[in-house]
Amino acid sequence: MVCxxxxxxPVLLWIFKKFLEPxxxxxxxxxxxxxxxxxxGDKNAGNCKGAGTNGLPTKGPTEVSDKKKD
Structure with a gap:
């Protein structure tokens, strides 16, 4: 049995969202x-490489500069 x-x-939240919030x-x-x-002034302060403004990885190509080059 459901409490x-x-x-x-959920019903009250739906009523609030649908009818009262507007x-x-x-x-x-x-x-x-x-x-x-x-x-x-610094747009890259606090951002990681390859991360967008929301901290999620971007879809474009990223550089990996930590690997050794032979």
Whole structure:
């Protein structure tokens, strides 16, 4: 048997997302507007080689400079 919160919570979340959020979100958006993120001058600071801005590997070719060349 499934517990009551396992049924009620997803239904309440769906109702909130579907019907209430479109009316509530614009109010909060006006109260707390997003501030632009200041970026430093060095764009590669903190990023690994071959990683995109989100830290995941990029699809393009990457250089491997750690291997010995004969």
């Amino acid at each position: 009551i919160p396992c049924i009620v919570i 009316y509530i979100y614009p109010v909060f958006n006006r109260l707390w507007p997003k501030k632009p993120i200041q970026q430093s």
